[in-house]
């Protein structure tokens with residue numbers, strides 16, 4: 001008999017994860033593997049990716065790695081070819097790769113603007129387009145983008161980041177509407193702060209206190225919170241959910 005939990009089953013699915021060398025991308029890649037998916041891990045640092053690939057293989061699942069710079073469309077096209085060659089299909093795309101600077105808007109330079117937008121917005125869009133085109137051929141697929149609570153709320157020194165994440169949530173809605181006839185579901189996860197290597201030095205002292213004071217449930221997010229949300233959005237359990245940003249934020253947005 002089918003269990004009530006069967007729709008949450010992602011075993012045997014193929015997932016592509018960008019930004020998989022560390023932090024949220026790595027943790028979710030491992031979480032998806034523990035839930036039974038095979039994973040293609042992508043980022044720039046080959047040596048680090050190798051370690052992640054081995055950790056995934058230790059769960060008993062298949063892992064492949066693809067070294068790429070997500071800000072280059074040619075690399076993303078290469079990823080598409082690689083996925084088709086190695087697996088012949090893709091069920092899940094998790095877009096986690098991003099880059100941001102934390103500084104007053106007055107001080108943001110043109111170079112910083114370009115890197116932030118190219119990595120976190122252009123790269124995400126073209127990953128959706130290129131990997132999504134495989135899903136279009138299949139008539140089914142699940143795309144999950146990393147947005148943030150800062151897509152809907154403000155924090156000092158993160159103006160460009162917040163603008164990009166608002167764009168990610170908007171793009172998620174636009175692509176969900178445009179690609180629904182192709183069977184592609186596009187959703188986003190909006191975490192509150194979580195301790196990752198790129199955030200560790202920020203989440204200290206007064207900044208940490210201020211962030212915690214805005215989270216009604218009284219703690220930062222942890223990887224398991226995001227893994228569980230991703231499994232839901234990656235599985236058939238969420239087949240009627242598209243264009244949604246699921247805030248995994250302990251009530252931050254509700255209280256804002």
Ligand SMILES: NC(=O)c1ccc[n+]([C@@H]2O[C@H](COP(=O)([O-])OP(=O)(O)OC[C@H]3O[C@@H](n4cnc5c(N)ncnc54)[C@H](OP(=O)(O)O)[C@@H]3O)[C@@H](O)[C@H]2O)c1
Pocket residue numbers: 018019020021022023024025042043044045048068069070071095096097098099100119146147148149190191192193194195196197198199
């Ligand atoms: N941490 C938080 O508090 C938080 C909260 C809300 C939302 N988010 C979002 O969650 C996602 C992950 O955040 P995070 O804190 O774990 O890490 P992050 O510092 O935002 O991203 C790091 C990952 O992105 C990859 N990356 C950066 N530039 C790249 C490029 N040009 N090409 C390919 N890969 C690139 C890095 O790998 P390589 O260096 O190996 O290329 C690394 O794996 C991001 O979208 C972030 O905005 C984070």
